[in-house]
Amino acid sequence: MSKVGIRDVAKLAGVSTGTVSRVLNDHPSVTKELRARVTGIIKELGYMPDPSARSMRSKVSRLIGIIIPDLTNPFFSELVQSVEQAAANHGYNIIVMTSLDHAAKEADRIKQLTSRKVDGIILVPSIDFHTIKLPKGLPIVVIDRLMPGYSGIAADHRNGVRLGVEHLLQLGHRRIGFISGPSHSVPANDRLRGYLDAIERTGEQAGEQADGRAAMAGSPLIAEAAFDYESGRSAGNYLLARARNERPTAIFASSDQQAIGCMRAAHDLGIPIPAALSVMGFDGIPLASMTTPRLTTVKQPIQDMAAAAVAVLLNKQTAPDLDNPILFACEILKGETTAPPQPDKH
């Protein structure tokens, strides 16, 4: 009953196992009628090829592995979900693993996936990732946290942040604080650069070089923090704990979670948002629209990135150059946390 194999199909269809196999694999050299008859029998018998046997012989598992630091992070969970959908569209399934940002664990997971003979790996490297040895032939695409030397896909953090900061500038803000990510994080640095881009550009235009220089010199307008909520909160406290006319009138955070933490800090300090302080985040996680007031943020096109990653792995799309990652444009998701600044009171 449950033991229906390729030979049963062959026997019942009056053909050889070879023909059945060729039908299974869409080999072109099979008659229309034969193909029809065989597929009929297959359905009739409810035959399903054994993936293990198949994989062993053909070296194709129709499995792709994805390793992320932490599934609890909404950005990554949305990424995984998107990858699952994209993979399913191609008849692939995914093995999910979490590294918890632990390099050793990550290396181990990669080994496991390798020996599982997955057809490809999508990797969000852990913070202290250094390098991996992969059997050549196993495609790997690094996503979000780019690493030189690996095919990469990511949002265009730099331009995304620049866009966001420019939005604040256009509203009239001039003292714009920035909550940066960990300095050893690639995306964090890209985002910081985007901030500096915007500030400097404005400075040049307006002749107010001071702002740009101050920012670059590590002025008190920049606070480094981890990407999480609590870090955002204390960074917010740091940026806001000063006289009103020195305090930023707007803060751009490198992640939505930071931004939400920052909102809490402002709230605790009795600073109303957006009346006395504009706040923007980055990522566009669902959570961003659940805050009070709704967070204005820069959204990464996660689904597109996931689809691209899968396509690259399956050779449906040419892999990006090792040193030229595919970058996806971000867009501003307008919420209620941004408004023109209040004039300083002298």
Add this chain to the structure above:
Amino acid sequence: MSKVGIRDVAKLAGVSTGTVSRVLNDHPSVTKELRARVTGIIKELGYMPDPSARSMRSKVSRLIGIIIPDLTNPFFSELVQSVEQAAANHGYNIIVMTSLDHAAKEADRIKQLTSRKVDGIILVPSIDFHTIKLPKGLPIVVIDRLMPGYSGIAADHRNGVRLGVEHLLQLGHRRIGFISGPSHSVPANDRLRGYLDAIERTGEQAGEQADGRAAMAGSPLIAEAAFDYESGRSAGNYLLARARNERPTAIFASSDQQAIGCMRAAHDLGIPIPAALSVMGFDGIPLASMTTPRLTTVKQPIQDMAAAAVAVLLNKQTAPDLDNPILFACEILKGETTAPPQPDKH
């Protein structure tokens, strides 16, 4: 280099492939010394057994499938992460799939997992799940949304909610609103029952039968809603849009997301929390501690549930009776959204 197989190990160790295999599988009948020598060679050669070949021969894939409705839901993403860890502890990997609460998709995913020869399936059934045919021998454990007829693992929603509502009662609340989940959802009904348990019990004790009866008769203190944020918000609006002395002084929501939506509704109505309204949620997702003020909630022991589910699948633990699911106790996570009620002004 990359083609090191069991025969290479055997040759180099001066033993037969059979012995190597036995070492690999911790078969008791192998000398200590031999085992040591072989494991040494294995490490030296960096040999990793081919899971496909292994699975083909032994009918064990060391793979377990998990199907959830939506990975974007923080409860499920934490569940998946916990399952992944638990599985890894047993040398297992997981294939993750999302059904998007779509029964057809779900059925298809189950078929895929079956043909993948996973060693077990952990399933959170979709809302409109009806039944599945599984080749016997494939263990399946239903988690969270219990179904009669399947081995089940879940939090004790009913008692958990009762505990939470009792907390509100102890604070002095008497008009306690309840945001229920979808009426066709099993956990939703369990939670509702827990609410009724608490209300009725108090009514009996205090002789105020009215409360209990009112609640049971579908009084305006109960609002049905989906589990998400927006639904919680409109349910909150519904419950709060009435004269102050008729309005609930506390609201227990069936999910944290609902509770957060409800907080937003209260905020929009100018009702301060917890001064004029206490709010409690259910689930204990990380998000609950990120709100302002921090949400008081009832936490499900997700990790324990995940570990149990894996243990059951792997026969490390006896499966629960088909009609007696394993229930895990919940505990209250105290935040800042609950306080004694203000006295009514007459």
Add this chain to the structure above:
DNA sequence: TTGTAGGCGTTATCAC
């Protein structure tokens, strides 16, 4: 175009 047969890397069943 279709049939035949060998072998993929392990595990399990025998003997020894």
Add this chain to the structure above:
DNA sequence: GTGATAACGCCTACAA
């Protein structure tokens, strides 16, 4: 306790 050897279920030259 250990070694030889036959499957496991399928794909793929190669032959017809």
